[in-house]
Amino acid sequence: MRADPRALRFGAAITTLILVLVLVTGSAWLLAAQAVVFAFGIAGRSPYGMLFQALVTSAPKETEDSRPPRFAQGVGLVFAVVGVAGFAVGITPLALGATAAALLAAFLNAAFGFCLGCDMYLLIRRILPAANMEVPQ
Amino acid sequence: MTGLWVALATLALGAAIGVVRLRTDGRVGDGEPGPLLGPGELGAELGERATLVQFSTAFCQPCRATRRVLADVSALVPGVAHVEIDAESRLDLVRRLDVMRTPTVFVLDARGAVVRRASGQPTKAAVLHSLAQVVSRDSSHKPDDM
Numbered sequence: 001m002r003a004d005p006r007a008l009r010f011g012a013a014i015t016t017l018i019l020v021l022v023l024v025t026g027s028a029w030l031l032a033a034q035a036v037v038f039a040f041g042i043a044g045r046s047p048y049g050m051l052f053q054a055l056v057t058s059a060p061k062e063t064e065d066s067r068p069p070r071f072a073q074g075v076g077l078v079f080a081v082v083g084v085a086g087f088a089v090g091i092t093p094l095a096l097g098a099t100a101a102a103l104l105a106a107f108l109n110a111a112f113g114f115c116l117g118c119d120m121y122l123l124i125r126r127i128l129p130a131a132n133m134e135v136p137q
Numbered sequence: 138m139t140g141l142w143v144a145l146a147t148l149a150l151g152a153a154i155g156v157v158r159l160r161t162d163g164r165v166g167d168g169e170p171g172p173l174l175g176p177g178e179l180g181a182e183l184g185e186r187a188t189l190v191q192f193s194t195a196f197c198q199p200c201r202a203t204r205r206v207l208a209d210v211s212a213l214v215p216g217v218a219h220v221e222i223d224a225e226s227r228l229d230l231v232r233r234l235d236v237m238r239t240p241t242v243f244v245l246d247a248r249g250a251v252v253r254r255a256s257g258q259p260t261k262a263a264v265l266h267s268l269a270q271v272v273s274r275d276s277s278h279k280p281d282d283m
Contacts (some may be wrong), residue, residue: 019144020148023141023143023147024141024144026140049146064198064201065165065198065201067196068195068196068197068198069198072195086269096140096143099143100147103144103151104147104150107147107151107152108151108154109157112158112159114155114158114185118196119237120199121194121197121238122195122225122238122239123237123238125228126228126231126232129228
């Protein structure tokens with residue numbers, strides 16, 4: 001599966017905005033909504049990406065492999081779920097910390113095009129060699 | 138209120154990391170001198186004069202562009218081989234060479250010793266420059282035929 005890099009950057013920018021709002025408002029519901037967006041992103045069907053495609057009809061100059069960004073959406077989902085759990089049980093530092101980690105990755109992607117979530121893969125494999133993730137192309 | 142400060146601190150940290158990464162990404166620096174690597178470790182023959190070893194994973198955006206750069210260079214410079222290693226299937230080498238992210242590129246001399254390393258996608262010019270240094274150190278070859 002191929003992805004439009006412009007849609008990915010756009011999605012990262014919206015994600016950054018949403019996660020800042022989560023931190024400022026302390027809204028577990030908003031973070032839960034973002035978690036759902038991450039889950040769709042794993043399947044390559046990010047609502048933000050679809051919004052981009054509805055707004056911008058021109059074809060991208062080049063496309064890229066969708067597996068790295070989809071994996072990164074999975075990393076985002078893990079942090080979002082931990083954050084929601086932190087809010088739910090009232091452990092505020094956990095909620096804020098997990099949300100901040102997701103925000104850091106989203107911001108680096110939106111502003112610089114770096115994929116922090118992708119870099120996590122090799123580090124996870126170094127620690128857990130059995131965590132092999134076969135993703136169909 | 139705490140949340141606002143956490144958000145601002147995170148964005149500031151992100152900006153700092155981003156700027157540092159932009160400056161260091163793909164820069165070819167000195168490699169830690171380690172044990173020699175040979176066909177046994179690499180799964181491919183060494184280049185006659187130098188070998189470009191690239192570590193990649195499936196979840197890596199710049200790996201494809203890096204592959205293109207290194208393949209170009211190895212086609213351009215005689216005696217230079219390009220070997221791409223799937224990091225997750227060679228975690229032993231990843232640990233030994235302390236590869237933290239992909240792509241990581243090592244420049245090996247004719248004997249298979251690590252002499253340069255770069256994290257992130259290097260430019261073609263940077264790779265050619267480091268190769269010129271590596272090959273010219275090798276007294277058995279004239280540097281001017283690069």
